Amino acid sequence: MARVADFIYRAIYRGLLSRLPEPAAVALGQAGLRWLPLDRLPVFRSPDPRLAVTLGGVRLPNPLILSSMYYDLVILQRAMGLGFGAVTTKSITLGPRPGHPRPNLVRIETSAGPGLINCNGFQNPGLGAYRAALPSLPHRVPLIVSVAGESVDEYATLVGELGAFGDLVEVNISSPNTALVYQWSQKPGELGGLFKAVRGATTKPLIVKLSPDFSEANEDAIIPAALEHGIRIVNYGNTRRVTEPRLSQGAGGLSGPEIFPETLVNARRIRRRFGEGLELIATGGIDAPEKALSVLEAGADACSYFTGFITRGPLLARRILDRLSSELDHRGLARLGELRAGPGA
Numbered sequence: 001m002a003r004v005a006d007f008i009y010r011a012i013y014r015g016l017l018s019r020l021p022e023p024a025a026v027a028l029g030q031a032g033l034r035w036l037p038l039d040r041l042p043v044f045r046s047p048d049p050r051l052a053v054t055l056g057g058v059r060l061p062n063p064l065i066l067s068s069m070y071y072d073l074v075i076l077q078r079a080m081g082l083g084f085g086a087v088t089t090k091s092i093t094l095g096p097r098p099g100h101p102r103p104n105l106v107r108i109e110t111s112a113g114p115g116l117i118n119c120n121g122f123q124n125p126g127l128g129a130y131r132a133a134l135p136s137l138p139h140r141v142p143l144i145v146s147v148a149g150e151s152v153d154e155y156a157t158l159v160g161e162l163g164a165f166g167d168l169v170e171v172n173i174s175s176p177n178t179a180l181v182y183q184w185s186q187k188p189g190e191l192g193g194l195f196k197a198v199r200g201a202t203t204k205p206l207i208v209k210l211s212p213d214f215s216e217a218n219e220d221a222i223i224p225a226a227l228e229h230g231i232r233i234v235n236y237g238n239t240r241r242v243t244e245p246r247l248s249q250g251a252g253g254l255s256g257p258e259i260f261p262e263t264l265v266n267a268r269r270i271r272r273r274f275g276e277g278l279e280l281i282a283t284g285g286i287d288a289p290e291k292a293l294s295v296l297e298a299g300a301d302a303c304s305y306f307t308g309f310i311t312r313g314p315l316l317a318r319r320i321l322d323r324l325s326s327e328l329d330h331r332g333l334a335r336l337g338e339l340r341a342g343p344g345a
């Protein structure tokens, strides 16, 4: 059944979605997600209790997280039944944003496989409308609420107001498409104040989402500042900034398998450097079961993806979960955390 459904999605992606102009493909894909009750089908979910992990003390039924991109509550609700252990909202900003003008998303075919470049610019309904809507979203799996601000006060307000509706809160300081958000990584000295303010604004576990474009600042200044202020979960990380003349902003964030090698190296390096002092989510280019397995072996507690959800389809989560279960069987391990000692570490 899973194989047949997987085959059908790939055929639809290759034959239709990947040929349509990007805006039409996005509209069709999101309409499909909204209207097809895929989340009612058990085929997407794994029953294996050994895959459960915790992040900030919150139990996730498995380590796969849908990365930040959707704010539509129907889509988020569906995604919660598609095998993920947690689901992340789009980064919400203080005011509503229409996003950057089109073209703001293009496909790219790389030697590693299909990817995306976006300059979405945080298209979202804004704090007021989202705060009013979020309580209606049932949490079939934990919800990670993502926020992005342009000042310390904005972040603190967003975390304070939205924290109550998430199981965890992700502080996005890394999206490359909005100068004021991306610039946080270039002034790591000021991040201490930001981290202190958001830590004081909620009791929920906080995640800081980093950019792969600033590895030195991340490791020498930003992660130490986060840890100092009680933020213990690092999501490493966001898209990589690249020039792209097809986009309205002339540049955007690259996602998909091209950035995976760096994601793996980063996971391994962060775990070696910071030991067990932090919890790590690895994000960037995970679009196959072996890639998820290798970042978990390398030191990640959980891993997230978005582009793979589009290019490989909703059954990717189940394929990854089955691969993780078979690896635990093969090695005779009782729980996922024990994978860390594996050959990729």
Ligand SMILES: Cc1cc2nc3c(=O)[nH]c(=O)nc-3n(C[C@H](O)[C@H](O)[C@H](O)COP(=O)(O)O)c2cc1C
Residues within 6 Å of the ligand: 067, 068, 069, 090, 091, 105, 116, 118, 120, 122, 146, 172, 175, 209, 237, 238, 239, 254, 255, 256, 257, 259, 283, 284, 285, 286, 304, 305, 306, 307, 308
């Ligand atoms: C169209 C699009 C919109 C995105 N919006 C956000 C966002 O609002 N906040 C955020 O932290 N990351 C955002 N991302 C980044 C993803 O969450 C993820 O970190 C990145 O795409 C790398 O993972 P992937 O290679 O699995 O896609 C967006 C990515 C795409 C493609």
